[in-house]
Amino acid sequence: MAKILLSIIIPTYNVENYIVECVDSLLKQKGASSEIIIVNDGSTDGTLALVEQHYGHLPQVKIITTRNGGAGKARDIGLDAALGEFVFFCDPDDIVADGFLAELQQVYQAHPEIDLFCFSSQMFEDGHRERIRPKVRHEVFGLQPPQKVLSSLLRNGSYTSAAWNYALKKSVATQYDLRFVDRVHEDHKYTLSAFVRARHAWVSKHVYYYQRVRNGSLTNSRKSEEYFLQRYNAFMHAFSTLKHALDTSPASKALEKDYLMHSFRLMIYLSLYNGTPVPEYVINAIRFMGGQHEPANIKEWLLINRPQIFIMLQNLKVTKELKRAA
Template sequence: MDETKALPLISIIVPVYNVKDYVEKCLDSICGQSYTNLEIIVMDDGSTDGSGELCDAYALKDQRVKVIHRDNRGVSTVRNEGLDIAQGEYIGFVDGDDWVDGDMYEFLYELLIVNEADISVCSHYIERPNRRKIKYVSDEVLNLTPRDAIRLLVKDDIVRNYLWDKLFKRELFDGLRFPQNTCFEDMAVMYRVFYRARKVVMKGQPKYHYMMRTDSLIGSKYDPKKEYQMFLAVYEQNRFILEKGIWDETPVFVIRCGIHLIDHIMLVHPSSVTEEIIKNVLVIIRQYDEIKWRQIGIACAVKRWAIYKNLPVYRLVYRFVRSILKSRNHRF
């Protein structure tokens, strides 16, 4: 990196909530970045385990670290406040229980500048106790129009609906904030941010370490209400993309996501909550009954037909088949 000229400020927003065992590794990795012109905004969301005090210690050691303490209001609220505070020309996000490679922001900045893009994207590691998985690796540089980038975002494979493996021009968030009281706030805003960009560039080098914790909000015991929130986020994403004329194949992903959710609910005890979720999901996917089996796949099409035909019978058959396969994905 050329150090002979001043580098623009990058603001990194770090939401922290009861991650005492992880936050030091997180902040060490950010403070130790090879790209040094950073504003590190640590949003302590009412931690009760001492995480906030550890963050304060970093602020005393490194003047780039700003710690804001708030009552517990949720990750969307503190991310929004972080955006309001941020002074940087560019914005990055790191979760308080994750960490980044020492050159991640240098990598993302140079990728963005060289390719004259508004958003740069890297790949990531999925970290579990004693196990690491790389989601995607490639040396190819993908220069994407917003339409092409959004299509990849919908597929959620090469380009994922995450905040933290990306660097954004700050103005992309002007007037745009994260919705509150939802588990999938990344997905709810990512396509809108991509739509505002002139170009998105990706190089599939893993630089971010995503810690998969069983005690986290997403990694904890299966909750159909959380998966329903993800389904609604997919549906809203689909509506936006259809409205903007970006891609007419997005209903396929709504149907698949809805069938997937219903399958998971088949494996838990029926309740008024689960039955209401199923009812709402069916109302939505029935909007796209014109989508043929060739588009959604024969397995999904058969499931859709069986669910429409007789849900109680489908529940019995599905549970029986899964018991034979000895599925351990969800508890009955």
């Protein structure tokens, strides 16, 4: 039996309209041996029937059914079952472009030391594949220190904690016991750990991942107060992971600041686009945690020292954008 290079894990819940397109895009990949692990997270629609009908006979596809426990738990189940050198988490309504597996194979043969494979991504509107816009935008390429890759994404504002952002060598996940936690924001700590625990990364110049934006999905619906509190708690847990993994070098301190600035801005924008006030605990964190770092420009100075003014200015920008989109 050929050694499996990549295990593709798909947490799946009530996506009968999308799962076939997703899995078909993965089956078209050419290159090394791979396996697709579909974890049916207690779907109540026709998802499981479709998966079994289309893929139940394929030896490279594993179908696991479990009681509904959320995407994080489903990913952990898939991770435990994975036999590949690398693991890659794909959302069930998204699409992976041709060439992904072939480049991973080529790069790993030339650089067996890599344990993180990164690539850019785009978003597209459900039902309109032609309407795309950038998501993850890499600016450094080839063989890179993972923390440099992370810092670059944080600084250009395109970092995402989404688990489909990379393929990670499974031995890294095993060595550091990387798991997904909670039903909401479950990937923040896992993804940050992947970047700070990996030793060597390869960054592709290609866009390989296409994220579908659809009405009614968790990422595209109105958020509750509980959502924002869970998001803040996920940030705090992830930041604690970052602090424990880094040393006291200037580069590490710069990465710590990059993560804080990115996270503060993101939590502010989440509230503004939701039409709700920025929570006071976020503003307090900005003052206390941000105040321990030297601002690099006037925007950072405003964010850290006058967060209410920064929020007011950003709200004007968001209001204009929402009016144009209406």
